[in-house]
Amino acid sequence: MAAPQPSAPPRRRLLVDPAGEMLARMPIQKPAPVEDASAGLRQLLGVEAAFRQAPDRDALGLALVNESAKLVQARQGFLLKQDRIGGLIVERVSGTVQVERNAPLIAFIEATIAAIPETERTTPRLLDLTAQGGEEARSYPFACGLWMPLRDRAGAVIGGLLFTRERVFEEAVTALAARLAETGAHAMLALRPPLLPRFDGDIRKPAIGIAGLALLALCFPVSMTVLAPATITAEHPFVVAAPIEGIVEEIAVAPNASVAVGDVVLRYVDTAQRNALSVAEREVQVADARLRSVTQGAYVDERARRDVGQARAELALKSAERDFARDTFGKTQVRAERAGVAVYADRKEWYGKPVAAGLRILEIADPKTVEVRVDLPVADAIALQPDARVRVFLDTDPLSALEARVEQVTPVPRLTDAGVLAHRVVARLSSSSNAPRLGAHGTAQLYGSTVPFGFYLLRKPLTFLRQKVGL
Secondary structure, three states: OOOOOOOOOOOEEEEEOOOOOEEEEEEOOOOOOOOOOOHHHHHHHHHHHHHHOOOOHHHHHHHHHHHHHHHOOOOEEEEEEEOOOOOEEEEEEOOOOOOOOOOHHHHHHHHHHHOOOOOOOOOOEEEEHHHHOOHHHHHOOOOEEEEEEEEOOOOOEEEEEEEEEOOOOOHHHHHHHHHHHHHHHHHHHHHOOOOOOOOOHHHHHHHHHHHHHHHHHHOOEEEEEEEEEEEEEEOOOEEEEOOOOEEEEEEOOOOOOEEOOOOEEEEEOOHHHHHHHHHHHHHHHHHHHHHHHHHHHOOOOHHHHHOHHHHHHHHHHHHHHHHHHHHHHHOOEEEOOOOEEEEOOOOHHHOOOEEOOOOEEEEEEOOOOEEEEEEEEHHHOOOOOOOOEEEEEEOOEEEEEEEEEEEEEOOOOEEOOOOOEEEEEEEEEOOOOOOOOOOOEEEEEEEEEEEEHHHHHHHHHHHHHHHHOOO
16 A cells, blocks of 8 residues: 655745735635635625725725735735825735835835826736835735726726735736726725715705805995094194294193193293393393484584494394394293193103204194094005094993094005004094093994995905905
C-alpha cells in the first residue's frame, strides 16, 4: 500500500496596514463551498442593501470599502473622495477605522490615482501599481489594481474605489465591482445634504404660504430712514467775538447762566489800553497848550501867526488818537447786547488766553427758540426733501420722541468733531414740542422717500456691491 502523500501547506495571507508596514502572514481561509447557484446573488443583494440602509456617510464609507473588497476578492480596498480643489484623497481603507493622512501608503495611492488622466478617470480600468516607481511601489505586495469611479447622474466623478491584490482582476469581477460602484454612488448621492430644505406634504403648503407672504412683505412700501447724531442748538444766537486783540482776563458769566442786556460778559487785561489812553490824553493837553501859545503870539509875531494852522492840526490828530485809545479801552469790557443764556464750554480754558480780533468766544442764545442740528454721515446719506419728517430721541429722555421738520441741508459735507465726513442738516421743532435744553444730545431719525421694504433691507449690501464690485 502506497504511503499517503503529505498535504500541501496552507497558503498564508499577507496583511498590509495603511502605513505601508507588513503584518504577520495569516493562513488563507478557503471559502465555504457554494450551496447553490443563487448564493452569490443573495450576497450581492445583501451588500447593496447594506449600502442603501447606511444611516450616514461614515457608515456608508465603511460598508463600501469593506463589503465591496470581500465581494470582489480583493486583498485591500480604498475609498477616495473629492477634496475642495477637485482632487481625490483617501477617505477609508478596508480593515481600518481611521486613516493616517501622513502614511506613505496613503500618499502612494493618491499619487497613483492622480496620475490617471482626468478624461480616463471616469471609466473603470486596471492598474499596474508597480509602474509608479519608487520605494513604496516596490515594497507594496499587491501589484494589480482595479479602479472603479463613483459618478453622479451627470457622469461627473464624486469619488472612487480602488481594489488591490496579487493577480489581475477577471472580467466577471470587474463587472461585479462596476455594479457595486454604481449602487454605492447612488447611496452616496442620497446621503448628500440637499441644497434647499425639503418639506414633506404636511408642511409644504404652509411653507409655500409663508414664502409668499415674505415676498409680499418685501414689496410693501416703507419710508427710507436713517439714524444720525443730533444736537439741540440755538436758532438765532448772538455771537460774542473778541472785539480787539489782547489777553482774556476772565469771562464774567458762567456757562448756561442768564445774561441781561448790558451785563459784562468778558474782560481783557487792560494795562496796555489804560496806559495808552493816559498817554493820549496827555498829548492832547500838550497840543492844546501849544495851540493857545501860538494863538496868543500871533498878535505880535508874524512867524507865530503862520504856526497857528499847524498847531490846530496837531491838536486834532492827538484828539483822534485819544478817542481811539478811549474806544479801545472801552472794549476791554464786553457787554451783552441781547438777553439770554451764555453758551460755551469751559470758563477756565479762557483765563490768560491771548485772542485775535474776531475770534468766537461764546454765544448768547434764547433758550426758548432752539433748533436741531443733525450731522448726517456721507455713507448713510439719503435724499431728503424740504420739510421732511424728523424724529429726535434725546439721551436724557429716550422714550419720548420730538417731532421736527427739515429746514436746511448743506450740499457740501464737512468733517465733524468726531472726524466723520457728514452733511449738516438743520431741523425745526414743531410748535407743539416743548423746547429742550440747549446743548442736549441724542439721535435723529430722518425720513426720506418711500421705497419697497426689500430695498430698505438690502440698501447697504447693494451699495457695497456697487462700490466694490461694480454690479
